Amino acid sequence: MKQTVKEAAKEFAKSVIDSFERRGVPSGISDIKEMITLGFENGAEWQEKQSPWISIDEGYPEGKQPVLCSSQIYGKVVLCWDELSQTWNYPESCELYCEWNKVDCWMYIPEV
DSSP states (O other), rough: OOOOOOHHHHHHHHHHHHHHHHOOOOSSSSHHHHHHHHHHHHHHHHHHOOOOOTTTTTOOOSTTTTEEEEEETTEEEEEEEEEETTTTEEETTTTEHHHHHHHOEEEEEEOO
């Protein structure tokens, strides 16, 4: 399961507090600026590693909403998951596109 922002922030805060034992508590503006910069950089690196793609091992979309699917066989295509028939269908016609195991991962379509 993916790490949440809150979990990552707590983990980073703990590492900073633990570093106080080794380097001491920040005592000046330059130390505080360095800590803020380090926090921002770590947050940006964490965000960069997060993927919007959800493996079918983690679950399927709910409510037959269109999602972007990725498959080694078919490439990228917008489909709807049908829980009842366990198939991926075309959003416009609800006709079968492929079986459940032909899609590797999916993601919600971002709003523009």
